[in-house]
Amino acid sequence: MLGNDIVDLNLAKIQSNWRRKNYLSKIFTEDEQLLILSAKNPDVMVWLLWSMKESAYKIYNRRTGIRSFAPKSLKCTIHSDLYGEVNIEGSTYFTKSDLKTRFVHSIATPNYRMLEEIRISIYEAPYNLFDYKSTKPGCVSHHGRYLALVTQVF
Amino acid sequence: MTEQEIIDELKTIIIPYTEEKTALENIGTHTDFIKDLKINSANLVDIVLDIEEKFNITIDNDSMAKMLTVKATIEVIESKLQANAG
Numbered sequence: 001m002l003g004n005d006i007v008d009l010n011l012a013k014i015q016s017n018w019r020r021k022n023y024l025s026k027i028f029t030e031d032e033q034l035l036i037l038s039a040k041n042p043d044v045m046v047w048l049l050w051s052m053k054e055s056a057y058k059i060y061n062r063r064t065g066i067r068s069f070a071p072k073s074l075k076c077t078i079h080s081d082l083y084g085e086v087n088i089e090g091s092t093y094f095t096k097s098d099l100k101t102r103f104v105h106s107i108a109t110p111n112y113r114m115l116e117e118i119r120i121s122i123y124e125a126p127y128n129l130f131d132y133k134s135t136k137p138g139c140v141s142h143h144g145r146y147l148a149l150v151t152q153v154f
Numbered sequence: 155m156t157e158q159e160i161i162d163e164l165k166t167i168i169i170p171y172t173e174e175k176t177a178l179e180n181i182g183t184h185t186d187f188i189k190d191l192k193i194n195s196a197n198l199v200d201i202v203l204d205i206e207e208k209f210n211i212t213i214d215n216d217s218m219a220k221m222l223t224v225k226a227t228i229e230v231i232e233s234k235l236q237a238n239a240g
Contacts, residue, residue, distance in 0.1 A: 016196045026199050070219035
């Protein structure tokens with residue numbers, strides 16, 4: 001099972017003001033807030049952690065059938081080279097993220113080794129609208145100018 | 155506060171976060187913030203913060219977890235208002 005999430009950094013800047021009072025504490029654990037506030041680029045750190053949580057939540061939601069808005073219960077740890085993990089209710093999802101100037105993309109899987117067996121396709125608008133569902137992606141994420149598809153490669 | 159009054163307040167709060175104007179016009183207890191109003195999940199936090207300010211209540215994480223529909227949101231607001239009054 002796969003999860004992914006893309007954040008268009010330009011759109012995020014317009015859509016969300018994470019510096020708003022109490023915003024961070026609703027979404028991020030104490031440790032994550034420390035990471036954000038001590039980061040060289042706090043904006044990117046906010047959306048990196050957010051995309052990790054979202055990508056893990058997409059698997060958790062499909063696996064358990066539980067639908068909830070509890071971003072703080074998805075606890076992120078970042079290891080080196082943008083590898084990380086997200087823990088929720090005793091389950092661990094492994095993540096790998098990609099940071100570009102204009103977007104952040106994260107993939108998640110319950111199995112660490114599978115991280116290297118995922119094909120990632122990212123399209124930037126204006127792209128030709130195509131029937132991407134027919135390619136049966138493992139997960140789809142869309143935000144702003146970006147469409148990201150992930151597929152497991154066997 | 156009646157259910158309809160709460161829905162009217164919610165409608166005003168939600169305006170800046172949705173482009174689904176028709177769905178917002180027809181908002182009711184069964185409206186789903188993400189499925190019907192296509193609200194970005196990062197903006198759900200803004201809605202929760204706006205509700206806290208508007209109704210002068212504090213919404214804990216367990217309550218926020220349920221706030222994906224208008225119905226669940228009304229229930230959370232009503233229970234917090236009652237707790238304040240008590």
